[in-house]
Amino acid sequence: GDSVTQKEGLVTLTEGLPVMLNCTYQTIYSNAFLFWYVHYLNESPRLLLKSSTDNKRTEHQGFHATLHKSSSSFHLQKSSAQLSDSALYYCAPPVDSNYQLIWGSGTKLIIKP
Amino acid sequence: EAAVTQSPRNKVAVTGGKVTLSCNQTNNHNNMYWYRQDTGHGLRLIHYSYGAGSTEKGDIPDGYKASRPSQENFSLILELATPSQTSVYFCASGDRGRRAEQFFGPGTRLTVL
Numbered sequence: 001g002d003s004v005t006q007k008e009g010l011v012t013l014t015e016g017l018p019v020m021l022n023c024t025y026q027t028i029y030s031n032a033f034l035f036w037y038v039h040y041l042n043e044s045p046r047l048l049l050k051s052s053t054d055n056k057r058t059e060h061q062g063f064h065a066t067l068h069k070s071s072s073s074f075h076l077q078k079s080s081a082q083l084s085d086s087a088l089y090y091c092a093p094p095v096d097s098n099y100q101l102i103w104g105s106g107t108k109l110i111i112k113p
Numbered sequence: 114e115a116a117v118t119q120s121p122r123n124k125v126a127v128t129g130g131k132v133t134l135s136c137n138q139t140n141n142h143n144n145m146y147w148y149r150q151d152t153g154h155g156l157r158l159i160h161y162s163y164g165a166g167s168t169e170k171g172d173i174p175d176g177y178k179a180s181r182p183s184q185e186n187f188s189l190i191l192e193l194a195t196p197s198q199t200s201v202y203f204c205a206s207g208d209r210g211r212r213a214e215q216f217f218g219p220g221t222r223l224t225v226l
Contacts, residue, residue: 009153032211044117044203044217045156052211090155098163099211106155 006091006104014112019063019078021107023091026072032094034067034074035101039088048076048089081111116140117218119204125224132191134221136204144207145187146215147171147179149200156203162187163209194225 004025013019028034033052039045049060054069063078074091091104116139126132138145146161158171160179168179176198178190187206191198201222207215 029211035214037215044219045205046217047214050212050214088155094211099209099213100161101215103156103158105153 004091004093004102004104006089006107008107009105010108010110012110012112013081015083016080019076019081019085019109021076021089021091021109023074023076023104024072025074025091025093025102027095028072028093029096029099032099034094035092036063036065036074036076037090037092039090039106041087045088045090081109083111083113085109086111117204117206117216119202119218119221121221122219123222125226126191126194127226128195130194130225132194132198132223132225134189134191134202134204134223136187136189136206136218137185138187138204138206138216138218139185140206140216141184142206142216143184143209144213144215145181146205146207147177147187147189148203148205149173149198150203150220151200159189159202196225199223199225 033050035050036048037045038048051058051067057066065076089107092101095102118137120135147159148156162181180188201220203220204218205215207213
């Protein structure tokens with residue numbers, strides 16, 4: 001069936017190091033946008049970035065992601081982690097004609113000094 | 114910016130009791146969603162709606178009912194609450210279409226004793 005995989009449940013990094021959170025999916029609806037959401041502690045989840053264009057880098061708030069349809073991936077990256085990046089990150093591709101999202105299990109990112 | 118509010122923000126219920134969680138959105142979005150978030154599971158979709166009068170089952174609907182009496186309001190009902198339903202519940206709203214992001218409410222922390 002349709003699925004999305006975020007293989008890292010927990011990522012712990014030292015401040016200043018690069019971040020890469022993996023997201024792979026099984027199928028997405030044609031021309032659909034894929035989303036990364038971020039959920040900071042004691043806040044609501046909110047959109048971080050989205051993309052629908054194959055092989056085009058999308059950037060927002062220092063993070064970037066590139067949709068690669070050939071490998072069914074949409075990894076989230078940042079060149080230098082900050083303490084304030086500590087949060088839960090969700091990858092969410094749409095799976096049907098109503099653009100209903102399927103949510104990954106989330107990756108908890110902890111940045112240490 | 115979309116405004117999604119939830120009430121109550123915190124609720125303690127007894128096993129077997131009825132619980133109603135309410136959600137209101139003021140951005141005239143067609144779609145509304147109820148999720149629960151538990152450690153190790155990420156966001157899981159319980160019920161959703163495409164508009165007033167419509168409710169659809171999500172991935173984990175058992176033990177929950179939903180009601181969408183108007184464009185603005187979407188309720189989640191636990192007829193017979195159980196301790197396994199102790200969780201944080203998020204409501205979200207969003208427009209239709211491939212670009213549509215979801216806007217989340219602040220969450221309701223439910224404890225069933």
